[in-house]
Each structure stands twice: as structure tokens, then as C-alpha cells.
Amino acid sequence: MGFNFIGVLMDELVTAAATIHAAQIQAYYALWAAVIGAIGIIFAAWYAWQSGIKLQQHNNIIEAKREVYLDAITKYQQLANDLKLITYAPDKFHEVYLSNKKDFLISINKVQLICDKANEYVVLDFKNNVDTKIIELYGFFEEFLESYYSLIGFKEKLELANKDLNNFLTENPKLAQGRVLHTGIQLSATKIQNELAESRKEYEAAKIGYDFNLMQINEKIQNFEADLINKYNNFCNILRAELKIVN
Secondary structure (H helix, E strand, O other): OOOHHHHHHHHHHHEEEEEEEEHHHHHHHHHHHHHHHHHHHHHHHHHHHHHHHHHHHHHHHHHHHHHHHHHHHHHHHHHHHOOOOHHHHHHHHHHHHHHHHHHHHHHHHHHHHHHOOHHHHHHHHHHHHHHHHHHHHHHHHHHHHHHHHHHHHHHHHHHHHHHHHHHHHHHHHHHHHHOOOOOHHHHHHHHHHHHHHHHHHHHHHHHHHHHHHHHHHHHHHHHHHHHHHHHHHHHHHHHHHHHOOOO
């Protein structure tokens, strides 16, 4: 009977030990499960944080590009529009022309610096074509300006000749009535009238030259935008594609 008691006791101890061991194993796995779960949560948080940073950086780059690209497009449109200024305010042309050309080249150089590598050729091609067309136009601009200033000069000369004749007739009222017989006065009147006639011919010739150059420069300005429309559209399209935000 003593042996039975001891046997029962041993069985209970073994069972208790097994139960404790099983509980330890369960606790062990529960601990690792908790650790792994915590690591997963930490990794998920880290990944989300990193993704957020990358997305923010991406959005910042896109925003910076947008400002640079829109500025370049605006500068080109301003350059193209202000070319027409030559026919409305020739005196302001050189100042506006040089300023707009400089601003455009600076803005498109920025685009070339930050655009995607694959798009550099399109940007460079557009810049070079604009620059070439402007250089071609410049010779016609100079011819137009020369004809404009020539017309202004001959107009002033004609106005002065008219003024001289009017003053002479005011000082010699009998001449208009055909009653002045003094040879010197008649010769002076003839000289002034001849100068007036010559001035009028010069002015009319200058006006013909000016009108021709005006027609030519207006045609060249229209062709400037027409010749560049495809290059401009390609330029805008590749920039617009770069600004698409991929989530």
C-alpha cells in the first residue's frame, strides 16, 4: 500500500511537471509571438514612415518641377507675344527683346537641369530652335527699325519744310497774291517750294519702305510661332507627363 501511494505521488509529480513544462512552452511561444507581433508593428510603422517621407519628397520634387516648368512656358509665351511689340512701340523693342530672350534662356536652362534624363533632348531641341528662329528674326527687326527711324526723320524734315514755307508766306503776304515782283523773294520762294517737294518725295519713298518692312515683319512674327508649334507642343507634353503623380 505504501508503494501504491508513492507511485500515485510520482505520477502526480510527473503530471504536474509536464503541465508546468507545457505551460512554459506555451508561454515561450506566446512571448515570441508577442515579440514577432511587436516587430511586425514596428516594421509596419517604419515602412509607413519611410513611405510617407518618400511620398513627401516625391511631391516636393514634383512641386519644384511644376514651378520651373510653368515659368519656362510663361517666359516663352511672353517672348512670342512681345515680338509683336516692335510694330507698336519700336522705341521699346531692344529693351524688351533682350530682357525677354535672357529670361527665356535662363528659365529653359533650369528645365534642362532638372527634367528627366530621357526628356533632355526634347528640351534642348526646343531651346535651340527658339534661339535659331530669334536670330533669324533679328535681321528683319533691324531692317524694320531702320525704316521706322528713317520714316520719322523724313516726316520731321517734311514738317520743317512746310513750316518754313508757311513762315515765308506769312512774312511775304503779297507773294501769295502774285504781286511781288522782287526777283530775290521769288527765288527764295522757289527754293523753299523745291525743298518742300523734295522732302515730300523722300517721305513718300520712306513710307513705302516702312510699309513693306511692316508687312514683312508681321509675316515673320506669325511664321515664328507657326514654325515652332510642334516643338512647343512636344516640350509641353513631356513636361506635363513628368508632373503626373503616381500613388
